[in-house]
Amino acid sequence: MSLQARIFSGTGSRYLAEKIAQNFGIELGHVNVQRFSDGEIGVEFLESIRGDYVFLVQGTFAPADNLMELLLMIDAARRASAYKVIAVIPYYGYARQDRKDRPRVAIGSKLMANMITAAGADRVITMDLHAPQIQGYFDIPVDHLDSSAVFIPFIEKLHLPNLTFAAPDVGSTNRVREVASFFNAEMVICDKHRKRANEIASMTVIGDVAGRDVVLIDDICDTGGTLAKSASLLKEKGARTVRAFCTHPVLSGKAFDNIGNSVLEELVVTDTIPLREGAPAKITVTSVADLFAIAIRNAWENKSIHSLFVHSHRK
Numbered sequence: 001m002s003l004q005a006r007i008f009s010g011t012g013s014r015y016l017a018e019k020i021a022q023n024f025g026i027e028l029g030h031v032n033v034q035r036f037s038d039g040e041i042g043v044e045f046l047e048s049i050r051g052d053y054v055f056l057v058q059g060t061f062a063p064a065d066n067l068m069e070l071l072l073m074i075d076a077a078r079r080a081s082a083y084k085v086i087a088v089i090p091y092y093g094y095a096r097q098d099r100k101d102r103p104r105v106a107i108g109s110k111l112m113a114n115m116i117t118a119a120g121a122d123r124v125i126t127m128d129l130h131a132p133q134i135q136g137y138f139d140i141p142v143d144h145l146d147s148s149a150v151f152i153p154f155i156e157k158l159h160l161p162n163l164t165f166a167a168p169d170v171g172s173t174n175r176v177r178e179v180a181s182f183f184n185a186e187m188v189i190c191d192k193h194r195k196r197a198n199e200i201a202s203m204t205v206i207g208d209v210a211g212r213d214v215v216l217i218d219d220i221c222d223t224g225g226t227l228a229k230s231a232s233l234l235k236e237k238g239a240r241t242v243r244a245f246c247t248h249p250v251l252s253g254k255a256f257d258n259i260g261n262s263v264l265e266e267l268v269v270t271d272t273i274p275l276r277e278g279a280p281a282k283i284t285v286t287s288v289a290d291l292f293a294i295a296i297r298n299a300w301e302n303k304s305i306h307s308l309f310v311h312s313h314r315k
Contacts, residue, residue: 001054003083005300008074010058012066015274016090018291024296033069041065043072043156045080051210054082054299055125057292060093060112061250062099065095067112071119078120086299087121089293090272091248095130097221113137125295127272127288128175128247130221140185143295146309147247147270148179150286154246155183160213162240166190166205168218170229176217188228193225203229210238221246221269224258231264241265248272249260249283256280 009017021028054077058070069089078083097108109131116124117140119258124138127145136144144147145228159164165180167173173189188207214234214290221227221244231242242264249269251259259267260280269275270288291308298305 001053001287002246003300005053005055005296006049007055007057008073008077009068010056010066010273011275012061012069013057013090014061015017015269016287016292018222019271020088020292020296021058021285022250023290023293024273026085031073032118034075041068043076044157045076048080049077050081051083053084053086053170055086055088055296055299057088057090059091060273061091064091067115071115074116074119074121076267080271086123086125086296087167088294088296089116089124089126091286092129092134095134095258096209098131098134098262103197106123123299125292125299127270127292129207130219131171143299143305145295145305147219147245148182149308150270151245151268152179152182154286155179155215158243160215160241163213164188164207164209164214164239166207166216166230166234166242167210167300168216168226168244172218173237175219176310179217186212188234190216190233203233203258205237206234208237209234212239213241214243216242216244218244218246219268220248222249222250223253224255224262224267227264227267228258228262231262235263243268246267249275249285251276259283 006029008031011033018028032044032046032053034042054072058065076084094108094112123141125143127149135144163185165176165185167176167189188209191204191206211213227244243266244264245268247270266282267282270287295305
């Protein structure tokens with residue numbers, strides 16, 4: 001008798017978990033997340049999960065309660081005798097704190113990995129970590145999905161005649177090069193220097209974009225400042241059009257104003273983080289629910305996820 005696959009969700013990612021479960025072909029499981037008057041969280045599965053593959057969908061975006069819910073769900077599933085507990089984390093928060101770049105700072109992404117592992121997760125499925133080497137912070141298997149599987153088909157449908165890809169900073173170079181290679185297109189780099197977090201001191205474009213239709217690709221759009229400044233600089237250098245594709249729409253602070261007032265034709269994001277109300281018309285959301293549903297099925301059936309990496313199939 002094959003082991004059942006069950007999908008549950010915390011409150012933060014329920015909007016996405018419902019679509020994942022629908023694409024998978026099962027109903028979303030019932031879990032009660034209770035909040036006490038002092039803010040403490042309690043988690044209870046409302047159905048038996050003994051001997052099942054339990055997939056827990058919860059992004060760890062702000063507030064921190066989302067992370068606490070995930071940890072409590074993992075612990076509860078382990079204590080309820082689930083066969084395997086898989087944390088499905090569409091957006092892995094604290095990923096930008098991936099190294100000790102200054103004295104006396106925490107490495108938040110490593111601490112996150114320690115907590116998820118200590119809670120009892122057997123595997124993690126996530127998407128577009130800010131730094132791929134964060135996978136090495138885990139002592140359990142990590143399936144690291146790539147948003148290019150949804151972005152590449154979207155870009156193909158645009159039929160841009162003079163396609164050039166741009167990395168909004170040096171850190172995004174490898175990610176952008178993979179997609180550019182798929183299209184056999186040229187790539188440029190927007191090299192930026194920061195004074196401090198979320199504040200750009202200077203930026204320059206490495207490469208020629210005159211008369212080109214430029215597509216910026218990044219993993220996170222936080223305040224939108226980098227994208228807005230990159231787009232403006234690319235237009236100054238002669239780009240015909242500038243679009244941006246970002247996996248995780250953090251979109252904090254004045255992000256909506258920055259994007260809405262920018263020269264970007266469009267910003268395409270995924271639904272790893274819910275888009276709050278008031279988003280400018282320039283922002284388009286494309287879903288990764290089907291991608292996660294396939295990854296969950298393959299994990300359940302012990303199959304490879306290689307086929308989910310579109311850019312590995314060169315044109």
